[in-house]
Amino acid sequence: DTGVSQDPRHKITKRGQNVTFRCDPISEHNRLYWYRQTLGQGPEFLTYFQNEAQLEKSRLLSDRFSAERPKGSFSTLEIQRTEQGDSAMYLCASSLVAGGNTEAFFGQGTRLTVV
Amino acid sequence: DAKTTQPNSMESNEEEPVHLPCNHSTISGTDYIHWYRQLPSQGPEYVIHGLTSNVNNRMASLAIAEDRKSSTLILHRATLRDAAVYYCILRDDKIIFGKGTRLHILP
Numbered sequence: 001d002t003g004v005s006q007d008p009r010h011k012i013t014k015r016g017q018n019v020t021f022r023c024d025p026i027s028e029h030n031r032l033y034w035y036r037q038t039l040g041q042g043p044e045f046l047t048y049f050q051n052e053a054q055l056e057k058s059r060l061l062s063d064r065f066s067a068e069r070p071k072g073s074f075s076t077l078e079i080q081r082t083e084q085g086d087s088a089m090y091l092c093a094s095s096l097v098a099g100g101n102t103e104a105f106f107g108q109g110t111r112l113t114v115v
Numbered sequence: 116d117a118k119t120t121q122p123n124s125m126e127s128n129e130e131e132p133v134h135l136p137c138n139h140s141t142i143s144g145t146d147y148i149h150w151y152r153q154l155p156s157q158g159p160e161y162v163i164h165g166l167t168s169n170v171n172n173r174m175a176s177l178a179i180a181e182d183r184k185s186s187t188l189i190l191h192r193a194t195l196r197d198a199a200v201y202y203c204i205l206r207d208d209k210i211i212f213g214k215g216t217r218l219h220i221l222p
Contacts (some may be wrong), residue, residue, distance in 0.1 A: 002158070002160075004158075033209070033210065035212075041214070042202060042212035042213055042214055042215055043159065043198075043212045044209055044212070045209055045210070045212075048209060056209070070199070079171065091158050091159070093158075093159075093210070098208055099207070100145065100146060100147030100164070100166075100207050100209060101147055101164070101166070101207040103149070103161035103164065104161065104210055105161065106158035106159045107158050107161065108157060108158050108159050
């Protein structure tokens with residue numbers, strides 16, 4: 001257990017439905033990251049936060065995706081009007097400070113299946 | 116974002132040392148070299164990181180070339196539990212993953 005929690009662990013949804021995932025980072029961590037991972041590929045960066053501020057969004061994050069971190073603690077990732085191509089593992093990570101001289105801790109991920 | 120090049124896969128025998136190479140010829144002065152690994156059905160796990168000097172921790176050692184254009188992750192005595200995908204990452208702030216090296220451990 002890394003201390004980063006993701007909920008739910010698995011989600012099956014019908015195409016066109018909206019889904020929301022939650023990430024609870026390690027409590028004192030300022031940085032929070034979201035990734036998407038499909039089978040056989042490395043995790044792809046989606047977006048990240050410094051406290052409640054969203055610093056960057058990947059072009060992979062279409063208009064149907066939105067992420068929030070309202071009080072600088074937990075974060076949510078919402079996908080609207082899901083498509084089969086959204087089926088993937090969604091990973092969350094947190095780290096204490098900005099910059100390269102710190103490790104990130106990853107959650108176990110939420111596996112999304114769109115049918 | 117700076118890129119790294121790793122072999123797609125490697126094999127090693129159990130209880131022998133493993134040297135996982137990584138090339139990063141476009142590394143910048145502020146990039147730290149990080150290694151993460153991902154076991155099947157789990158999120159990535161931090162292994163080690165360094166800037167210029169070699170680093171050791173309980174999991175592994177990191178050897179960094181003098182020009183910083185390459186590095187090697189060393190697992191001193193591989194076990195079956197070390198079978199995973201190992202990612203070499205240059206980190207200035209974000210963590211951008213490549214394809215990694217899938218390490219197979221032979222009993």
